[in-house]
Amino acid sequence: MPEPNKLNLIEALKKLKKGSLSSTSLVAACFDQIEKHDEAIKAFVTRTKEQALLEAKEADQKIAGEGISAFEKQPLLGIPYACKDNFCTKDIETTAGSNILKGFIPPYESTVTKRLKASGAILIGKTNMDAFAHGSSTETSDFFTTKNPWNLSKVPGGSSGGSAAAVAAHMCTFAVGSETGGSIRSPASWCGVTGLKPTYGRTSRYGLIAMASSTDSPGPITKTALDAALILENIAGKDPYDTTTSQQKVPKYLKEAANLNLKGIKIGKPRAFFTEDIDSKVLNKVEEGLKTLADLGATIVDVDLIQPKYALAVYTILQRSEVSSNLARFDGIRYGHTRDHFGFEARKRMMLGAYALSAGYYDQYYAKAQQVRTKIIEDFEKVFTNVDVIIGPNMPTTAMDLGAVDSSPLFGELVDRLHLSSSLAGLTAVVIPCGFDKGLPIGMQMIGPMFDEAKVLGTAHQYQQITNFHKEPAPC
Amino acid sequence: MGTKITSKQVEKIAKLCELTLSQKELETFAARLSETLNYIDNLNELDTSNTLPTSQVAKLKNVFIAADTPITTLPIKEALKNSKEIIKGKFATAAVFER
Secondary structure, eight states, X not given: OOOGGGSOHHHHHHHHHHXXXXXXXXXXXXXXXXXXXXXXXXXXXXXXXXXXXXXXXXXXXXXXXXXXXXXXXXXXXXXXXXXXXXXXXXTBOOOTTOSTTTTOOOSSOOHHHHHHHHTTOEEEEXXXXXXXXXXXSSTTOSSOOOOBTTBTTBOOOSSSXXXXXXXXXXXXXXXXXXXXXXXXXXXXXXXXXXXXXXXXXXXXXXXXXXXXXXXXXXXXXXXXXXHHHHHHHHHBSOBTTBTTSXXXXXXXXXXXXXXXXXXXXXXXXXXXXXXXXXXHHHHXXXXXXXXXXXXXXXXXXXXXXXXXXXXXXXXXXHHHXXXXXXXGGOOSSSSSOOGGGOOHHHHHHXXXXXXXXXXXXXIIIIIHHHXXXXXXXXXXXXXXXXXXXXXXXXXXXXXXXXXXXXXXXXXXXXXXXXXXXXXXXXXXXXXXXXXXXXXXXXXEEEEEOTTOHHHHXXXXXXXXXXXXXXXXXXXX | OOOOOOHHHHHHHHHHTTOOOOHHHHHHHHHHHHHHHXXXXXXXXXXXXXXXXXXXXXXXXXXXXXXXXXXXXOOHHHHXXXXXXXXXXEEOOOOGGGO
């Protein structure tokens, strides 16, 4: 039997239900792994071992007392997870990777972590991230850089880098992250795990430290597509504390994804994503992935989308503008330290946003960007009248060397350029591993229309049924 | 080429953002912000004369919390927990008119 921490969510639940594994030994195995490897990987900023072991003991007692019916009430009972440090966790330090929030103890719980707790999942720690989620390498964390478990001289991607690294290094059964413009998909790709960016409004932003409120989407980082479906089922849905959450009913994602038949599924292959500025090894593996899906019965057609460079401009303007507004609330009065504790990246983003929103420039930048955003949304709507899912590469290369963030003033947006249009349009997308180059994972993204998570997860699941890339263990 | 932001403009923006920057930082940010603007100055290539701006991506309108939805608020003690200075059970701020 593999070590318990290496089981995926569905496997671990099966064993917990059968009684062949206890939550206590599962949680303990995760901490053993953390204690063995996190000094090198640095995925966690806070560990909650004592509380986690206590909750594991309670979960074991519930399972012993109620048997399998305990899982009907709490579908994730006894499962350990890691949480990105921008979700407020009551009485547990929450920093968003920033010095200004160092020492901040939230007096309330975010909806996502509250729902996970209600589902029986056990928080084992908070993970490192680019400060305020401003970045794509986890190097702009005000504390330290997280390393890629596949190669410690590489970055894990970001901003949910700690969460993806923790899953890849089998330090937890699953993790949660948040995405504004690639922050789940980027680290999932570079760490060789599955990452789901839900539709905007599918998961609640309440208690998530805001980056850009019009695109922020919390989502799971897991070992398989079905694991992500089960987590989504437990965290999605209307939340009175976040008025942008949708009233739409939460489907049985696990069942729907597991039962999807690829025969009859039409996949769009966007020409604008298969260009020569994307590493040829990455393109080859994604092409092979598409061929596998065609062999499974899907139809592949070429589609045209607006060039990523326009989404990059729109995203940069809107995100900076929203950042300048959201970070204005940090005044050092009610919580956190004074504004001189902001790092370089946060200051840079706030100032660009304030510039774009200021009198005389508003129409040129912000208003224009919101108009082009409409064009991007319409562009996707048109393509989705003809195809079910859009599939392409997501990162232009495999994981970059440490120090990547210094390579460009727009490093994050440039490496995330294939994520930005779908984020701006509020769409859902999943990233799964589809191959390796020199020992580093390559990801493939599947983008779906708003609220069609079941279809992208089902497509990813069918692919994972006949491939083993997601089962390859990182060397630790 | 492209739009350039001057140190003088950065000084003004920094003030709007309540940030204090040294002379050297003003110059660094002027250069970095100008570089960023070069990447985003391409939107005029697209005709948007007949396009409405997006205001909400999920097209939601007028969402209100139902009057009968129970909403928990924080007790004063909890709300003040992370504050450094409290006067008579309230947040203490710097005097506004002395700024």
